[in-house]
Amino acid sequence: MSDISTPTTQRGPSPSRPRPKCTLPLEKVFSIQIGTELFRLSGASIASDAPSYFSQFFEEQIRQTGDISNVRTLYIDRDPATFKAITKHLQGYHIRPKDGTEFVQFFADAQFYSLPRLISQLFESEIFIQIGDKNFQIPRDMFSSPGDSPNFFTLGFGAFFASPSEVFPGLNRNGLLRPPAIVPPSVPNRCGDIFAQLLHLLHGYPLHIRNGTHRAELLRDCRYFHLRGLEQKLIPHHISFNPIRQRSEIVIRLEDVRRSGVHVVNHGPTPSSGWVTYSRPFVDDKVVHDLIVEIGDETTIVDLGTMHVKFLNSAKARFSSLLQIISGLVKLPSTTGHQSSSHSVKVCIERDTDLTLDGQARYSEVFDPGTEQTDSSQPATKRRRVEESSNEGGKYIVRNGHWRLQFQPNSAADSLEFTLVAVKLDAYTEQRSRNQTRAFLGS
Template structure:
């Protein structure tokens, strides 16, 4: 250890380092760090700081601030540390005065007092943050206000306080979010006092009425940890709050999905529920190409926004709804799929971004307008169950032949409710589409539906 560093470390309790010597001392420590080859991003890095304080007020002169019912004594150096300010403006305009009385909270000013003396201050809660922000503006303390703006988020979720660094929410898709919007609104709030305000209007922090346990789990996930999801309802609560807080990238991570490789196509597939699909994640890579009549159909691709980073996989969309009906017309050996209600609206919204080949209409049912979507489909390679029975790959042909042998009405249509089904969307440009079923679970009538009921 050099003699200069040794002399620093052997200061007696009564020793004093002059203010104008401090920068040189920290320059020396910075040089010693470089000699030790310490990484610049290390937590032990000593930054080169300029401790020079402008001489706005005489540094050695003492001033008294009567804040509310308490007295605070500060040197001109401390008041000059964060200047120009309400205090320096007053004492410069009244050079013979050393006392200033202000009707503000002494409890809040305790932290301002420490700040002016050069101490780092800790913000206790969301209320103290708001109060300090208001008074930093009121007293025109620019350094304090900038320091508060660098502070991490301090948020109340159902009266439980959370504090966390802003950096964990700056990833694409998670920013801007509810908290950054709140903070920006606070910064630009016209109620934040200006120096011309006699008594600033009251301003309270925003308290968010959501589940603090769910938020704690989301916060842990934003730090890179895994959430142990205990049930479907738990996952839904997480997803709802991701949407509420606008954590869209995190939401995509939590959405249930399955990625696998199809050994027969050699391509990766992603299975995801219809309600979780985003239009901006869809790709019809046949659009813009010269489409020949015999050109094979192309499977719609999907890339989860913010998560897959442009990795496109064949999409398998899963539909869980009782409003999905498979129609089989034996006379013309034709199959179509009918979706109604909300599921029809969602599917139409998805398809509209990749094709124009669908029939969408509104029909009246008991005087109520209901959305209806009709799609051309193929079932020849689908695996699934009807009324709990596993169907072979010729089940539709067998059903059609049986109906024809009975000589049924040519206009008769067989209806099967598909409670769960998985599909690929196959397109040729924007003008043609086939939905190919890969897996299904269906019921033919109310008897088999009742068979699935359970007693309470």
């Protein structure tokens, strides 16, 4: 018996070796004419991003003729300027679009030529978009902060340019001779300068906000692009630590209060009594502040006879919504379902309240409405000011006010009673005081 064994001949590729993506001879030069220009690429360059339209065409030519030297020139009616950049990619250079127009040209031709590596590179590249009259290249990880994604870009640009398996969604490719024309992504109705400042903030740099109008422009575009985390950083607010109360406090406008940021802290004679606290969504991670809500625009009327408050215009709906949120957070022992939608709101003006009434400061001795000042040691001018400001049984129209919000169950323990504790008020009681603040047009 012979000691030599005959090897078994295997047909086709070895199971342990995957079929090569391109079988073109690496040293062979192939001719490709794009539009009016002739390009000559080696098999190595074509194989660098295969399988592709080029590799399949020339492999089929060699298979049919069996002669490597007798391969026809491939002609494609596309833009030679775009293909010149693509040849750099095939030769091993990194190519990068300079703007949105060049991006969609690379994108369309990478799809047309079926270049998998270039397609993947473009899908992972920056977001190219024109906003106003400015071009931007936005890194995709720019929106990694909480609340900033999904947004206008990830839902718009990303939906079209984010999945190699679903390119040109909804397009029937049967009989399609060339890819459809793609309009470069643009947002013509927004300001490029404002968006550049938003990007500056997203990079983590501080931004000097010149005035209220400037802040409103930034917030408007934050909401347009759905950058909710950045919006919370930009809304007017003030956070400080109160050393007397030993609590952190946040002052924020009523219209900027968000449902997800409202919390309650139980502190009072019953488990269902306490104060309202707040943390800005996406920003104040696990940090809760005592809420001081600012209500302005002359939408608050305090009835000094009943010490209750009335709200006007949009403040009425917003404050009612806030009370509904708080009621949903507080569990009352005697209720099994929803609490009543009508709430009693009282007002408390304390000794510590900073009160400006009819343009003049009110002192601690007269913070309780209706109290007469009889201290003869007080200067005559001060006594006269207090007497003139007496408005017992009348109303305070509050231009702007800072309020704490306290809650407790009513006597039947089936709904909550709320108390607005005044922190700082600017109010008036007569029409003349309001007229003094008017300005002539154009002045």
